[in-house]
Amino acid sequence: MQDEESLVRRAQKHDQEAFAQIYEEYFDRIYRYITFKIGDAVEAEDLTQQVFLNTLRSISSFKWRGKPFSAWLYRIAHNQVVDYLRKKKKAVVPLEENLASAGDNPQQAAERKLGIERVLAAARHLTDAQREVISLRFTSELSIAQVAEVMGKSQGAVKALQHSGIVALRRALSVTQNE
Amino acid sequence: MNKKEFDNILNECLERLLVKGESLEQCLQSYPEQAAELKPLLETALAAREASTVQPRPDFRARARYQFQSALKEMAAGKSRTSWGWFPRWATVLAIVLVLVLGGGGTVFAADGSMPDSPLYSVKLATEQVRLTLTPSQMGKARLCAELADRRVTEIAYMANKGDVQQVELITERLDEKLDLLVLIEGRGGVSLPGILPAAPPPEEAAAPPAPTTTPPPPTEEAQPAPPVAITGPGKGWGGRDADDQNSNQAQLRNTLASDAASNRAVLRAALDEMPESVKPALRRALAVSEDGYEEALDALE
Numbered sequence: 428m429q430d431e432e433s434l435v436r437r438a439q440k441h442d443q444e445a446f447a448q449i450y451e452e453y454f455d456r457i458y459r460y461i462t463f464k465i466g467d468a469v470e471a472e473d474l475t476q477q478v479f480l481n482t483l484r485s486i487s488s489f490k491w492r493g494k495p496f497s498a499w500l501y502r503i504a505h506n507q508v509v510d511y512l513r514k515k516k517k518a519v520v521p522l523e524e525n526l527a528s529a530g531d532n533p534q535q536a537a538e539r540k541l542g543i544e545r546v547l548a549a550a551r552h553l554t555d556a557q558r559e560v561i562s563l564r565f566t567s568e569l570s571i572a573q574v575a576e577v578m579g580k581s582q583g584a585v586k587a588l589q590h591s592g593i594v595a596l597r598r599a600l601s602v603t604q605n606e
Numbered sequence: 607m608n609k610k611e612f613d614n615i616l617n618e619c620l621e622r623l624l625v626k627g628e629s630l631e632q633c634l635q636s637y638p639e640q641a642a643e644l645k646p647l648l649e650t651a652l653a654a655r656e657a658s659t660v661q662p663r664p665d666f667r668a669r670a671r672y673q674f675q676s677a678l679k680e681m682a683a684g685k686s687r688t689s690w691g692w693f694p695r696w697a698t699v700l701a702i703v704l705v706l707v708l709g710g711g712g713t714v715f716a717a718d719g720s721m722p723d724s725p726l727y728s729v730k731l732a733t734e735q736v737r738l739t740l741t742p743s744q745m746g747k748a749r750l751c752a753e754l755a756d757r758r759v760t761e762i763a764y765m766a767n768k769g770d771v772q773q774v775e776l777i778t779e780r781l782d783e784k785l786d787l788l789v790l791i792e793g794r795g796g797v798s799l800p801g802i803l804p805a806a807p808p809p810e811e812a813a814a815p816p817a818p819t820t821t822p823p824p825p826t827e828e829a830q831p832a833p834p835v836a837i838t839g840p841g842k843g844w845g846g847r848d849a850d851d852q853n854s855n856q857a858q859l860r861n862t863l864a865s866d867a868a869s870n871r872a873v874l875r876a877a878l879d880e881m882p883e884s885v886k887p888a889l890r891r892a893l894a895v896s897e898d899g900y901e902e903a904l905d906a907l908e
Contacts, residue, residue, distance in 0.1 A: 586613040
């Protein structure tokens with residue numbers, strides 16, 4: 428992606444091409460982030476779309492204050508998730524065909540789906556902060572520094588949460604495997 | 607080895623494994639003493655990474671892209687709208703009539719006290735915009751901005767108490783906008799002011815790039831920037847008052863702002879202590895915007 432600052436400035440002036448670039452760059456990452464957070468790949472689609480519509484409406488208010496644009500974008504996604512969870516408070520629905528990739532044969536797709544379902548189910552045993560770190564680090568592929576910006580925490584605190592989150596995830600995975 | 611050192615090693619291994627594409631064995635060889643503890647954690651991280659293969663369905667992706675492009679075109683087509691275009695038409699008309707013809711009657715009074723969850727809130731915002739537009743002097747506009755910023759903080763605390771994170775964030779942007787505007791008026795005579803006055807040809811100096819604090823207000827249902835308008839050079843907009851009057855007015859405004867800054871900080875901090883965790887990130891942002899904004903405004907008045 429071209430220089431993010433100039434791209435965002437163009438988007439703030441309603442440059443459609445710039446906005447389209449931002450959309451393509453972040454759409455999948457935001458989708459995966461939301462899926463991991465709510466454990467529902469279908470609901471995550473609608474929430475992801477809402478995040479980008481909210482971004483479109485409010486991008487003019489974004490200001491460069493030393494924080495990357497992605498931190499602001501993930502903040503919007505985070506708020507969307509919090510709102511969703513507060514309103515729904517419902518059981519997780521089964522994952523659908525979202526989990527198969529184009530190159531998978533049926534067996535590979537089934538195995539992949541099972542593996543991802545286990546991880547998403549295990550993720551529900553993490554604290555909110557641990558889930559946020561694991562999601563941003565491993566599904567959205569943000570660096571420790573970027574995660575720290577998004578969460579407003581120090582890098583040391585994020586590393587500690589990453590450690591405790593992986594430990595908790597491992598423990599939860601062991602439990603689900605034994606069930 | 608303490609926990610912090612282990613956290614750093616784990617993170618380094620994760621970077622090598624997930625970003626640089628090194629194998630699990632390579633990572634473990636670098637830290638033989640910690641290998642037993644690292645191995646299960648790295649395996650778990652790889653499993654978590656597997657969750658990143660989830661993708662939206664192709665038909666949803668196509669539909670979402672189409673909807674987004676439509677919204678983008680709609681917004682681009684509407685960007686030439688003035689400040690008023692973002693209020694409901696009825697609210698704008700009602701506000702102008704009430705302020706101009708009735709001089710502010712009961713409805714304006716009622717709307718003035720309304721909160722963002724009230725049907726009259728649109729009238730309140732539109733009325734504020736009318737008042738800003740009709741206030742002739744720069745000092746008057748600055749005082750009004752201070753008053754409006756103060757209102758926004760009250761609204762933030764109110765909506766936080768209702769647990770409405772989105773409204774807290776939206777009003778925080780409005781607070782930021784009003785404080786920015788105040789800085790612009792007080793600190794930068796001769797620069798363009800968005801969304802305040804009817805369009806007029808800007809003088810040459812208005813063509814200069816805007817200062818970092820001149821970011822346009824968000825395209826919410828509140829204010830959308832009107833075509834930028836230049837304020838005449840420093841001092842011209844002060845209605846011909848002499849320097850002593852100006853200094854006295856500025857000192858008064860400064861006192862008001864200093865008092866508002868302190869009381870609003872206290873209000874937001876108290877809210878931060880009392881509100882549920884879900885609202886706290888938005889409140890922290892509101893507190894940061896308030897503290898930074900008031901500080902910049904006070905600096906501009908120095």
